[in-house]
Amino acid sequence: MIPKPLDQIAKQDIDDLVANERQENKVLEYKEDLPGNTDADKKEFLADVSAFANASGGDLIYGVVEKRDAQGKPTGIPQEARGVKVPNTDAEERRLDQMIRDGIEPRIPGVQIKCRPGFTNGSVVVIRIPRSWCSPHMVAKGESRFFSRTNNGKYPLDVGEIRSAFLQSEALSDKIKAFRADRIAKIVADETPVPLRPGPKLVVHIIPLPTFGQTGQVDLATLSQKTEKLAPIYASGSGWEPRFNLDGFLVYSKETPPVCWGYVQVRRDGVIEIADTTTVNLPRTGHHLDGKKVILSLFLENELFKALERILKAVKDEIAPPLYISVALVGVDGFAVISGNYMSANTFDRDLVDLPPVMIEALPDAADRFLKPVLDALWQASGWERCFHYKDNGEWEGKRA
Numbered sequence: 001m002i003p004k005p006l007d008q009i010a011k012q013d014i015d016d017l018v019a020n021e022r023q024e025n026k027v028l029e030y031k032e033d034l035p036g037n038t039d040a041d042k043k044e045f046l047a048d049v050s051a052f053a054n055a056s057g058g059d060l061i062y063g064v065v066e067k068r069d070a071q072g073k074p075t076g077i078p079q080e081a082r083g084v085k086v087p088n089t090d091a092e093e094r095r096l097d098q099m100i101r102d103g104i105e106p107r108i109p110g111v112q113i114k115c116r117p118g119f120t121n122g123s124v125v126v127i128r129i130p131r132s133w134c135s136p137h138m139v140a141k142g143e144s145r146f147f148s149r150t151n152n153g154k155y156p157l158d159v160g161e162i163r164s165a166f167l168q169s170e171a172l173s174d175k176i177k178a179f180r181a182d183r184i185a186k187i188v189a190d191e192t193p194v195p196l197r198p199g200p201k202l203v204v205h206i207i208p209l210p211t212f213g214q215t216g217q218v219d220l221a222t223l224s225q226k227t228e229k230l231a232p233i234y235a236s237g238s239g240w241e242p243r244f245n246l247d248g249f250l251v252y253s254k255e256t257p258p259v260c261w262g263y264v265q266v267r268r269d270g271v272i273e274i275a276d277t278t279t280v281n282l283p284r285t286g287h288h289l290d291g292k293k294v295i296l297s298l299f300l301e302n303e304l305f306k307a308l309e310r311i312l313k314a315v316k317d318e319i320a321p322p323l324y325i326s327v328a329l330v331g332v333d334g335f336a337v338i339s340g341n342y343m344s345a346n347t348f349d350r351d352l353v354d355l356p357p358v359m360i361e362a363l364p365d366a367a368d369r370f371l372k373p374v375l376d377a378l379w380q381a382s383g384w385e386r387c388f389h390y391k392d393n394g395e396w397e398g399k400r401a
Contacts, residue, residue, distance in 0.1 A: 006112045021078065024077075039141070049104065104137050197261055197277045203327070206312070216269075223314070229310045231251055234303050261277050262275055294338040295332070301387075339388075356374065
């Protein structure tokens with residue numbers, strides 16, 4: 001795999017593979033020609049893509065000619081990056097993407113395809129396939145098959161390996177659930193990196209699946225230069241303080257020491273924990289109605305969107321999707337959701353409102369789209385049909401502050 005984000009790979013990076021004779025391995029494979037539209041071509045292409053996803057991920061590069069041995073067999077060593085003729089790069093990227101979506105089950109999240117022009121015959125096409133956390137993936141065109149990879153290329157999985165792959169996928173899901181349960185329990189018990197203001201709290205976890213549980217995957221020194229973008233929710237009016245700690249890098253509010261309004265903790269494996277008391281705290285927002293404890297949903301949504309967008313922008317070069325994002329409200333038994341003319345007649349019936357998580361395949365520019373099911377669930381937990389700040393087409397219509 002080329003050690004760069006896909007959108008930063010230039011012609012020189014491809015030329016360097018040839019100059020350095022970078023041999024094919026478990027995470028890198030060269031192809032001279034793009035797959036055609038015959039069934040045989042599609043099956044071979046889908047087998048290559050699914051094998052990467054079921055193993056360690058990697059780059060599949062089209063437009064590179066390999067050296068041949070005495071018998072004329074490819075050696076896996078690049079000889080020349082010639083490129084391939086692609087009359088319309090956008091159309092070709094869509095064609096390859098559609099083949100992957102239609103031919104592999106379950107769908108592989110996070111696949112990226114880019115055409116890099118400037119070569120003798122046209123463009124080199126790089127397909128970056130992440131290691132999948134919902135594997136194993138099956139080639140569903142014709143005879144259903146499962147594949148994986150070693151340094152020597154792809155191979156079909158046998159029954160035992162398929163069973164093991166399914167068990168590993170389930171184990172990851174259980175590991176994430178256990179991690180979140182432990183972190184929320186610690187927040188409830190006030191075992192946090194800095195003391196938090198008493199009362200209800202909003203807790204968000206952003207978990208990059210490729211590095212989850214792998215300590216040392218994040219460049220903390222680089223992130224320490226982006227303190228402003230890593231500031232806690234609603235910290236702009238109060239200021240914040242950064243510091244390194246045992247878990248990684250922490251940015252926390254400093255309005256009323258030693259008690260803080262919130263924090264953002266970036267862990268060494270890329271997991272981000274956001275804890276906030278401003279968006280769910282009545283004295284902070286100054287609203288009440290008939291003695292009810294209420295959450296101002298429009299305020300919460302607005303601040304959550306803004307915080308997620310700037311935090312994800314700050315870490316985009318340090319963590320890789322797919323991302324598992326979860327939102328929970330702690331200490332909210334008896335609270336109701338209110339927004340403008342919308343006032344719930346019901347209240348939350350439990351202290352912990354753990355909302356359904358979402359998984360995103362790419363770092364987004366806007367957070368309102370992918371958080372819609374989360375906010376629908378938040379309103380439903382307070383008795384409403386859905387979050388009424390969304391139009392029927394899924395567009396959020398609140399005003400950004």
